[in-house]
Amino acid sequence: MPxxxxxxxxxxxxxxxxxxxxxxxxxxFVLIFKASGVFNYAQGVMALFAALTLVxxxxxxxxxxxxxxxxxGTEIHHFGWHVPAILAIFLTGVVMVGLAIFIERFVLRHLxxxxxxxxxxxxxxxxxxxxGVGDLMWGSEIKTLDVGLPQGISETIDEATxxxxxxxxxxxxxxxxxxxxxxxxxxSLTIFxxxxxxxxxxxxxxxxxxxxxxxxxxxxxxxVLVWSIAGFVALVAGMMWGAKSxxxxxxxxxxxxxxxxxxLGGFTSIPGAIVGGLIIGVGEKLFEFSIGPLVGGATExxxxxxxxxxxxVFRPQGLFGEKIIERV
Amino acid sequence: xxxxxxxxxTEDGRKIGGVMMEMKNxxxxxxxxxxxxxxxxxxxxxxIRAIIGPNGAGKSSMLNVISGFYNPxxxxxxxxxxxxxxxxxxxVAQQGIARTFQNIALFEGMSVxxxxxxxxxTHMKTGMFGQAMWWGKAQDEEVYxxxxxxxxxxxxxxxxxxxxxxxxxxxxxxxxxxxxRALAAEPKLLLxxxxxxxxxxxxxxxxxxxxLDVNDEFGTTIALIEHDMGVVMDLxxxxxxxxxxxxxxxxxxxxxxSNQEVIDAYLGVAHD
Ligand SMILES: Nc1ncnc2c1ncn2[C@@H]1O[C@H](COP(=O)(O)OP(=O)(O)OP(=O)(O)O)[C@@H](O)[C@H]1O
Ligand SMILES: [Mg+2]
Numbered sequence: 001m002p003x004x005x006x007x008x009x010x011x012x013x014x015x016x017x018x019x020x021x022x023x024x025x026x027x028x029f030v031l032i033f034k035a036s037g038v039f040n041y042a043q044g045v046m047a048l049f050a051a052l053t054l055v056x057x058x059x060x061x062x063x064x065x066x067x068x069x070x071x072x073g074t075e076i077h078h079f080g081w082h083v084p085a086i087l088a089i090f091l092t093g094v095v096m097v098g099l100a101i102f103i104e105r106f107v108l109r110h111l112x113x114x115x116x117x118x119x120x121x122x123x124x125x126x127x128x129x130x131x132g133v134g135d136l137m138w139g140s141e142i143k144t145l146d147v148g149l150p151q152g153i154s155e156t157i158d159e160a161t162x163x164x165x166x167x168x169x170x171x172x173x174x175x176x177x178x179x180x181x182x183x184x185x186x187x188s189l190t191i192f193x194x195x196x197x198x199x200x201x202x203x204x205x206x207x208x209x210x211x212x213x214x215x216x217x218x219x220x221x222x223x224v225l226v227w228s229i230a231g232f233v234a235l236v237a238g239m240m241w242g243a244k245s246x247x248x249x250x251x252x253x254x255x256x257x258x259x260x261x262x263x264l265g266g267f268t269s270i271p272g273a274i275v276g277g278l279i280i281g282v283g284e285k286l287f288e289f290s291i292g293p294l295v296g297g298a299t300e301x302x303x304x305x306x307x308x309x310x311x312x313v314f315r316p317q318g319l320f321g322e323k324i325i326e327r328v
Numbered sequence: 329x330x331x332x333x334x335x336x337x338t339e340d341g342r343k344i345g346g347v348m349m350e351m352k353n354x355x356x357x358x359x360x361x362x363x364x365x366x367x368x369x370x371x372x373x374x375x376i377r378a379i380i381g382p383n384g385a386g387k388s389s390m391l392n393v394i395s396g397f398y399n400p401x402x403x404x405x406x407x408x409x410x411x412x413x414x415x416x417x418x419x420v421a422q423q424g425i426a427r428t429f430q431n432i433a434l435f436e437g438m439s440v441x442x443x444x445x446x447x448x449x450t451h452m453k454t455g456m457f458g459q460a461m462w463w464g465k466a467q468d469e470e471v472y473x474x475x476x477x478x479x480x481x482x483x484x485x486x487x488x489x490x491x492x493x494x495x496x497x498x499x500x501x502x503x504x505x506x507x508x509r510a511l512a513a514e515p516k517l518l519l520x521x522x523x524x525x526x527x528x529x530x531x532x533x534x535x536x537x538x539x540l541d542v543n544d545e546f547g548t549t550i551a552l553i554e555h556d557m558g559v560v561m562d563l564x565x566x567x568x569x570x571x572x573x574x575x576x577x578x579x580x581x582x583x584x585x586s587n588q589e590v591i592d593a594y595l596g597v598a599h600d
Contacts, residue, residue: 197452204435204446211433214395215509216421216450 006167011289012282013171017179019281021240024182025254026261026273027189028233033267034206035226036108038119042127044255046099046231049134051238051247053095055145056138058088063137085147089239096231097224099130104223112219131252140249145242149177178240185236189229190270198225206268260308266318275319280304344565345373348549349394349517354403356389363389364400365573371517376543377551378560381570382593387553388430390570391519394551395427396420422450426515428506430522430553436495440486440505441477443494447512448473477512484508484538500531504538511542518542520552524559532559539563561585569593 025043032040040046056063060079069075083091107122150173162168193199204212205222213219241251261280265272284303292299335345349371356364363386371377379387392398394405396417405412407423415423426447435443452469481487484504489497494505503523510518523539524532536559542548554560560567561581569577569590577583577590584590 197449200442200446201449203438204449207435207437208433210397210429211435212446213397213417214421214427214429214433215446215513216418217446218416218418 003167006165006169008286008289010169010171011285013169014175015282015285016278017171017175017281018285019278020179020182020186021237021254021277022257022261022281023186023274023277024233025237025258026265026277027186027270028230028237029255029258029262030265030267030270030273031189031193031202031226031233032230035202036119036205036223037116038123039116039267040230041120041123041255042130043230043234043258044252045127045130045134046096046234047238047241047254048247048249048252049099049130049238050092050096050231050235051145051242051251052134052138052143054088054092054147054235054239055143055242055247057091058083058085058145058147059143061138066139067136089147089235092235093232096235097228100224100227100231103227104220108223109220127252131249142246142248145239145247147239147243149174149243151243174240174244178244181236182240185233186274189233190274193270198222202226257304260304262318263308264311264319266320269318269320272318272320280307283307338565342374342544343547344375347371348373348408349551350404350406351390351394352404352406354390354393354400354405356386356393356398356400362573364393366403367570367573367575368403369568369575369578371549371551372566374543374547374549375565376539376563377549378564378567379551379553379570380555380557380560380567384572385570386573387570388521389573391427391521391551391553394420394517395425395519421513424450424513424516425519426510426513426517427519428503428510428521428523430525432499432502432506434494434502434506434509437493439491439493440497440508441481441490443505444477444480444508444512445473447509448477450513451476476514480508480511483541484511485534500527503527503535507535507538511546511548514546515548518548518550520550522553522555524554524556532556536563 025047028043028046029040032038032043055061060081060083062068062076062079065077069077103126107126108119111119111122152173154171154173154176157171158168193202201212201217202222202225204215204217205219209219212222237254238247238251241254245251257280261273261276263276264279265274265276284300287303288297288299335343337343347370350368351370352368354364354367355362367386367390379390381387389398393400396415396419399414407425421427435446438446451473481490484507486501486504486508489501489505494502497505507520507523510520520539524535527535539550539552540563543550552563554563564581566579567577567581567584568575569584569587571593576593577587579587
């Protein structure tokens with residue numbers, strides 16, 4: 001097999017795996033957008049907050065240590081224990097549900113029937129609020145997150161591909177695990193929303209609030225549920241990204257990766273988020289591989305946006321959206 | 329109370345029971361607008377109760393109070409002998425009160441079948457975690473609910489459009505699907521806000537027949553708002569007449585028809 005093709009195949013595999021993660025982040029947006037019509041600006045910060053909380057719990061950090069020390073003149077920082085990863089992940093999940101309840105109680109509930117732009121502004125406020133609270137709770141220094149996921153290049157794949165093709169694929173083991181976990185999560189979310197009672201209720205709320213109320217669905221419960229799921233998705237995304245590049249502010253920027261995915265897949269389509277994520281992931285890597293060298297590289301920073309823009313011109317409703325024709 | 333508790337059988341053999349729902353001195357205001365002024369009336373088990381009145385009289389508002397969409401500033405809602413606290417609409421639905429809307433509120437993106445299926449939500453017991461763990465039980469429940477839904481689809485003669493997305497249906501059929509969804513909840517009390525508005529004569533006849541059949545076969549108590557006087561007189565056991573938020577008449581169709589105030593306010597203007 002020609003070498004070029006093999007390199008392209010390797011780039012594509014890496015692209016697919018990045019794509020699943022993009023799809024996951026995009027799914028967080030889609031779920032909230034469908035159920036409450038809000039574009040959740042805070043989605044990225046939620047991932048950061050989840051990762052910070054996870055590290056904090058695992059390392060036995062005292063939350064709000066700075067504040068406590070400043071007020072009481074104490075010098076406490078750590079509880080002095082270490083929490084196992086599994087338990088810490090579970091506890092972080094609980095915190096994210098708590099956050100969802102908080103958001104419903106103190107923000108969403110008071111903004112029912114307000115124009116979408118108001119809700120959008122509220123999520124901007126929420127993003128900065130959470131960023132601040134995250135700093136205050138856990139400190140703002142860069143942290144490493146080690147939940148025991150395998151790291152480094154997978155030698156098995158390297159060897160196997162070398163034996164088959166005479167060229168070893170370099171594939172990060174963390175990427176493989178992340179892909180599997182993200183794929184499982186995407187699949188279970190899809191099944192949940194299609195077949196469970198709550199999933200049906202969720203789709204109903206997404207379609208028509210009044211009608212949903214009239215068949216006995218509690219909007220507040222659905223909102224808490226959806227924001228919890230989004231929090232959970234943020235936790236998984238934050239965990240994967242955090243394990244890869246450390247837990248720091250830039251983690252919240254993964255949300256920016258989801259934007260072109262949403263433009264491509266449409267804001268309301270679950271399959272759109274999945275397929276869109278994969279297209280962007282693969283497209284980005286292949287483009288960098290083939291055109292990158294000609295234009296000096298670093299195309300990954302902008303390629304997704306350009307692709308999404310070009311796409312928007314031809315299909316403004318997204319991949320799976322229905323064409324909207326204004327009634328006149 | 330005692331006079332109202334007596335039961336009787338109608339000419340066509342349907343049994344009308346005691347008071348199911350009692351509205352007591354309801355007043356509802358929107359800022360300066362008084363949509364309902366100190367109105368009291370009741371709905372009995374098994375009857376078809378009509379609410380009529382000119383545009384803006386406050387009929388829909390009354391239905392919205394019953395279904396929990398509006399909370400009155402004054403007055404009590406008494407359901408099956410118990411005073412109901414302020415209740416949100418989804419709770420009211422869970423108590424067995426289903427409704428349709430004057431401006432149709434369906435899940436436009438879902439198929440007819442899925443729409444009607446949402447009507448069963450109040451009957452689905454297995455929760456999220458139950459569904460994950462007791463797959464078998466959850467499936468039995470799903471099958472049972474599906475059967476119920478199919479029965480209703482047959483009953484309302486909408487088999488042919490089961491899989492059609494609701495957004496594509498013509499107005500008359502949408503109204504029917506909305507009724508199907510409400511019926512799927514097997515409600516004790518069914519609230520219909522102008523179920524025949526905007527329909528042609530034939531569709532109106534169908535809908536009238538369905539309403540009578542629902543009441544007759546399932547024994548469902550029905551409160552409905554309707555502008556077509558002929559339909560109201562044919563369908564209903566008793567009629568409440570509203571005008572400018574006030575109650576100006578209450579009784580059998582014949583009684584209401586001969587009430588001078590009603591004739592002045594409504595019948596005289598709108599009819600013949
Ligand atoms: N949500 C609301 N906010 C403000 N005013 C309202 C609201 N709902 C109803 N009203 C007002 O209350 C009054 C009664 O309205 P309602 O819709 O109950 O009348 P209706 O008898 O159903 O009329 P129609 O036959 O036109 O449906 C009207 O003046 C209406 O403008
Ligand atoms: Mg009305």
